[in-house]
Amino acid sequence: MDAIEQTLLEQIAGLHEIPTGAYNIRANGQTESRNTTANIDIISKPDGTGIDIRIKPGTKHESVHIPVILSQTGLQEVVYNDFYVGEGADVVIVAGCGIHNSGCDTSKHDGIHRFFLEKGARVRYVEKHYGEGDGNGKRIMNPKTVVELGQDAYMEMDSVQIKGVDSTIRTTEAVLADGARFVVTEKLMTHGSQDAKSEFVVDLDGKGSSANVVSRSVAREDSRQLFVSKIHGNNKCSGHSECDSIIMDDAKISAVPEITANHPDAALIHEAAIGKIAGEQITKLMTLGLTEQEAEEQIVNGFLK
């Protein structure tokens, strides 16, 4: 692995070296390295389109890293990764994609991740997307996440995309059984002429199921963002979606929250707010000795922290 690939790996997975536990590192369309454990198996799909990750019931305190890095300009790929998480397992899954494009052709990674959590399984899923490189070639990522939560299963999804991705369409779909809970925290920053769309569709099918979808985003310069959140309450359930955005320069942001109750005991809330950084916030930090620019950076960093 060269220095560029190592930098990408560090940015998306916080990895300075090969991780412990199960992992599958994919670099430029090929499996670079893989490790499985007694409880976590990683199997290539027969048609070569991706991997299946099988986590045994009752697996606790283990992690799976599946970073993808692209440093060859012009490489375009679609990868399907399926996670089967056994009953009562409790694991951390770290995925992410880093693209370094120093050429002029478009580099593109579309990752489709499907999660199937059995009864009482718990997953913390961390996903980071990052792009760099000084070429004219576009860096495009279109991650799709499909989640099926069994009875009393819990999944927490943290997704972060704060730099260097020119175009992204992020789609997350979840279906929840009785007592299941789905918590999403999305952080997004766009700049230049970047374009980002993030869409969530959550079906609260189970009795006592719940979802909380929170998105914080900053749009700078000429970038555009569209946030769509659809929560369907199909049983006695509770759902909350929140989109909070800072708009700067000439950026454009749309937030389209949608909640639908198909059951009289569905309790659903949506909140959406878009606004500039409040002048008083900058003034306060300036009275602490920061310059206007430093104050702005501090506010944006805090907001996306």
Added chain:
Amino acid sequence: MLELQNISFQVEEENSQKEILRNVNLKIEDDQFIALTGPNGGGKSTLARVIAGIEKPVEGRILFDGVDVTDKSITERANMGISYAFQQPVRFKGVTVLDLIRLAAGEKISTAGACDYLSEVGLCARDYINREVNASLSGGELKRIEIATIIARGTKMSVFDEPEAGIDLWSFNNLIKVFEKMHERIAGASILIISHQERILNIADRIIVIADGRVTAEGKKEDILPGLLNDESDMNCRFYKEGY
């Protein structure tokens, strides 16, 4: 020493100019504890904001330790040693109490160091240090955190705009002690507090009364305070004789 020379400030109001400050002259010597009081709408808060550099006077000069700071920015004045505590503290999504105190201290202080500042203003540090300075905090909590940021800065000149407002659950004595301690801690430091509270006016070395944009009285508390308390109705101003 902070010196205001002929400071005037006006705002536009329905196609006319409304004067908020008229020819204000003031000297705040080193090591002085000054209380600024007067009726609501008299120009006190504007004067504090003019000192911090948030508002720019239309006329007059401001000198800080002999240096003309009239055209200096908020940041430059802050770095020269002027601190300003907002009357209505600002909320930030995502910025924690620890972040704010670290920014105020201007150095990488430890969490324990930041906690000390919170304890000084009567907040149980453990409960607050990692909380966001957002709408989940009450007005009184925000006021105390605001005061803690000024203590953390430890500058030569500190301006507080009605620090007692909203601090309802905290023993008022502690607030008084905070200011006295600040005064003792930094040699030569001056404190300017805008207040209607008799007990704060009582600990001041000097009281300045501002009404209708002008300094209407100035002097030692012994000379000013009795007049203020007797002239309550004429002053059109609230003075609380009882502490909280």
